[in-house]
Amino acid sequence: MAKKINSLAAQDILKAVPFVNDKAKLDVRSNGTAVASIPLRKPGWVDGPLGWLLPYSSHRRIELDRLGMAVIGLCDGERQVEGVIEEFARRHLLSWRESQVCVMQFMRQVVERGLVVIVGLSPNDTSERK
Amino acid sequence: MVFAHTSWRDIQLDLPADWELFRMVWKQDRWRCSFTDRYHQRVDMRWRKLRYAPNLGKMLERHQEKEQKEKTVELAGQPEGWKGALRKVEGGWVVNAGRFFEGPKLLVEMIIVWPGARDQRLENSILRSVRPLDIADGMRCWQAMGMKVHMGAEYDIIEYKVEPGRTEWVFGREKKRGARVAVERIAMPGYWLKGTIKDWLRSKAEGWKMLDEWQGEVSGHEAAGLKAYSQGLLVDSLLLKKRVKSEVAWLCDKEQRVYRISCTATQRSKKDVAVPENIEVLCCQRPPIGKED
Numbered sequence: 408m409a410k411k412i413n414s415l416a417a418q419d420i421l422k423a424v425p426f427v428n429d430k431a432k433l434d435v436r437s438n439g440t441a442v443a444s445i446p447l448r449k450p451g452w453v454d455g456p457l458g459w460l461l462p463y464s465s466h467r468r469i470e471l472d473r474l475g476m477a478v479i480g481l482c483d484g485e486r487q488v489e490g491v492i493e494e495f496a497r498r499h500l501l502s503w504r505e506s507q508v509c510v511m512q513f514m515r516q517v518v519e520r521g522l523v524v525i526v527g528l529s530p531n532d533t534s535e536r537k
Numbered sequence: 538m539v540f541a542h543t544s545w546r547d548i549q550l551d552l553p554a555d556w557e558l559f560r561m562v563w564k565q566d567r568w569r570c571s572f573t574d575r576y577h578q579r580v581d582m583r584w585r586k587l588r589y590a591p592n593l594g595k596m597l598e599r600h601q602e603k604e605q606k607e608k609t610v611e612l613a614g615q616p617e618g619w620k621g622a623l624r625k626v627e628g629g630w631v632v633n634a635g636r637f638f639e640g641p642k643l644l645v646e647m648i649i650v651w652p653g654a655r656d657q658r659l660e661n662s663i664l665r666s667v668r669p670l671d672i673a674d675g676m677r678c679w680q681a682m683g684m685k686v687h688m689g690a691e692y693d694i695i696e697y698k699v700e701p702g703r704t705e706w707v708f709g710r711e712k713k714r715g716a717r718v719a720v721e722r723i724a725m726p727g728y729w730l731k732g733t734i735k736d737w738l739r740s741k742a743e744g745w746k747m748l749d750e751w752q753g754e755v756s757g758h759e760a761a762g763l764k765a766y767s768q769g770l771l772v773d774s775l776l777l778k779k780r781v782k783s784e785v786a787w788l789c790d791k792e793q794r795v796y797r798i799s800c801t802a803t804q805r806s807k808k809d810v811a812v813p814e815n816i817e818v819l820c821c822q823r824p825p826i827g828k829e830d
Contacts, residue, residue, distance in 0.1 A: 418576040474728055489575070499725050500793045501702070502683060503575060504557040509701040 421489040423527025425482040425514065431522055439473040445521045469520055478513050482523060488514070538659075544670060544680040545570055546694065547643055548584055551666035553659070556580060558681045561697060570681075580663070581648040590637050591644055593620040600633060614657060616665045621647075623655075630655040634664060641669045676815060679706065683794075684722050685822065689815035692718065716802040720818055723795045726788055730795065735761035738786045738797070745782065755796075756820055760787035769803055778803050789820035796820055 435441040444466040481491045496506030517523040539554040556579045560571040572580040601609045612621035621634030630651040637644050672690045679686045682704045696707040702724035709717045738761050745765035762785040769780035786797040
């Protein structure tokens with residue numbers, strides 16, 4: 408059976424707002440880099456005998472460099488992805504496209520690891536964001 | 538509106554500055570460049586050399602048949618030499634236009650996408666700006682993605698890489714004769730460049746035996762260069778050949794970009810690298826901005 412995939416248009420992604428996971432803990436170092444610790448959901452087997460044998464980490468840790476921290480700093484819960492790209496371009500003297508490639512590649516990685524959530528309108532929703 | 542000039546192998550054109558080149562594809566003599574704005578792909582340009590002038594009217598007829606005649610209308614009011622069709626699509630318009638340039642025998646096909654309303658004035662200005670590249674002086678200009686390179690016309694692009702903050706074009710001559718020339722432009726040096734340009738260039742030559750190093754000036758910027766060689770592949774060693782490279786790098790303060798030109802050749806002599814003399818990389822261009830003025 409063919410599945411219908413709701414693909415997001417570039418505009419939908421750019422108009423979405425990135426939020427940093429508020430459960431994540433950022434340990435910022437003096438050189439501007441940081442380690443982000445994101446709590447993981449505890450799977451059921453951890454409490455059983457398997458949990459005594461297999462190591463289980465309660466947090467996922469992500470190493471962030473200075474540029475990554477700069478992007479995380481721009482995710483203030485109000486600025487849209489487009490605004491993050493614009494500001495990153497302005498600060499680092501990049502063209503829109505250069506900045507977009509940098510920011511989107513980073514965003515993809517931190518979203519997959521649960522550090523950032525991108526909230527936007529559904530592709531079918533035509534109402535304006537308030 | 539601010540326009541940016543793009544020049545790619547045989548063709549040049551001017552597009553709004555925020556329509557950026559994002560894809561170049563080529564196969565034998567067929568070339569294709571695609572440009573995008575923030576939200577949509579806006580221009581797709583294809584070109585190829587032909588031995589004889591094509592019948593553009595016939596080509597247009599065939600295109601209209603393919604796209605269902607009732608949905609397309611013939612383009613009107615376009616600059617001289619262009620023929621094309623206009624098609625209404627969901628949420629906008631698509632223009633297909635073609636022109637044959639008699640001199641270089643070049644057929645250019647353009648697809649221009651108009652999300653929402655169509656701006657015919659801009660469309661015509663884009664079409665008017667499309668023209669063949671003049672290589673009468675034996676030089677070819679490659680200008681896109683913030684880079685501008687003048688290169689001997691005997692050199693052709695063989696590879697390009699676009700990574701976050703880094704663009705690289707690699708040029709070579711037919712049948713892999715002579716040196717392979719890579720031109721690289723790297724952004725955000727304030728972030729990754731820890732020492733001097735000389736130190737950085739040396740770090741890129743790890744595993745190579747140094748023949749010569751120098752410091753000087755390129756376009757008024759402090760520059761560093763080196764010559765080095767390595768044993769290369771086993772087959773090269775058997776043929777008593779070595780890989781030799783000659784590099785130069787500089788930091789353009791105005792653009793905040795590091796430029797590096799690297800010429801690599803596999804040859805018997807390790808002393809003289811066959812560096813092409815007719816190469817010019819231009820920097821100090823207007824720094825890009827996040828949003829158009």
